[in-house]
């Protein structure tokens with residue numbers, strides 16, 4: 403929050419001493435590393451004959467723009483397919499696109515742009531191919547909410563597997579409804595009912611059994627049940643009443659981006675609000691530029707992209723990051739200013755990395771930032787240990803802070819666990835397991851706390867102490 407004297411000097415390209423002197427004369431002596439109020443920043447800049455515009459968190463966070471209810475129009479659902487490896491995610495997406503090619507799309511050859519739009523019963527569904535729940539949560543960690551519905555693929559001959567459970571927990575943490583596609587139903591050994599039964603243990607219960615989740619039996623290989631699945635997605639979308647204002651400046655998120663040798667920076671973006679036109683000036687993360695061309699997944703040129711449309715665009719000055727927000731600017735100079743300001747801020751932030759919650763700081767966070775929940779990711783060497791811990795936590799006094807185990811599994815602490823913890827401001831607890839080297843690096847980089855224990859009561863003791871602010875830092 404706020405800018406320090408040194409940072410302002412860098413932004414205005416004047417010496418810090420000059421600013422300190424002016425501050426002194428204004429009656430507010432400050433040192434290099436002290437933060438200035440917005441008023442003070444404006445005053446000093448004014449004093450220097452310069453104009454600064456302070457970009458508020460609101461403006462930075464361009465999605466808090468208000469739309470009047472009457473401006474909101476229904477928009478297509480945006481779907482992500484997740485599931486255990488080899489259960490048929492790729493085959494299912496291919497089958498979905500294939501069905502669609504037959505229904506008369508021009509060209510027929512699909513380019514990989516990271517997303518695709520399909521049509522069913524005259525309505526659109528947009529599929530975002532995030533490669534797995536890691537990418538899904540990594541995007542969420544960056545503040546991007548780009549999925550309305552998750553299609554969870556579970557192979558009927560294999561059932562619920564570790565990544566199935568991870569996908570469920572990642573979807574739940576994001577608050578996104580899950581439709582289950584029970585795949586490989588063509589196989590003689592397929593047992594779709596067993597999949598339904600197994601999933602109830604994870605709170606995924608079929609509607610026909612009184613639960614909240616829609617299930618569809620499919621065979622990606624044979625192309626069976628695909629239309630049924632698409633229609634089910636539309637049903638779910640109707641329940642969600644997805645809406646956006648199409649008649650305003652476009653904003654949304656980058657889905658993927660790369661540097662193309664011939665075409666320069668190429669980005670696929672998802673419009674979540676407004677309508678994007680060729681020629682619009684946009685800022686995406688630290689990149690900016692005017693949209694030179696817009697293409698769909700068949701390589702066809704488009705003039706505009708509306709809410710829930712995914713298009714590939716050319717014209718940015720650099721390659722943005724997946725998950726970055728983008729938004730249209732009326733004034734090209736404002737766009738450049740903001741992109742450059744962000745690049746500068748990113749450099750500064752890199753130096754003073756955000757700290758996530760730790761057990762040692764939990765109590766302070768509770769009182770200062772009104773943190774009311776402690777999220778835990780639990781990894782252990784045995785299922786029994788997880789259950790014992792969950793049981794003990796359940797018995798704790800949770801009147802001050804609610805303790806949620808957002809994900810638990812048997813196995814080493816992985817990079818995915820760290821990403822999930824980062825996105826959900828969670829602490830990772832390991833029992834008789836250690837972080838994988840990549841996970842340790844990621845945790846260090848992202849300031850996610852990993853605590854390892856060999857005895858349950860010790861962990862309970864720590865959590866309990868943290869809850870009332872009695873835990874002393876050990877390192």
Ligand code: GDP
Nearest residue numbers: 486487488489490491492493585586621622623
């Ligand atoms: P992913 O790792 O989840 O993307 O899985 P893939 O789509 O690559 O599929 C893994 C394997 O399962 C491949 O050999 C597919 O041919 C096979 N497969 C996918 N869907 C089906 C299906 O509906 N029926 C059968 N019999 N095999 C399938």
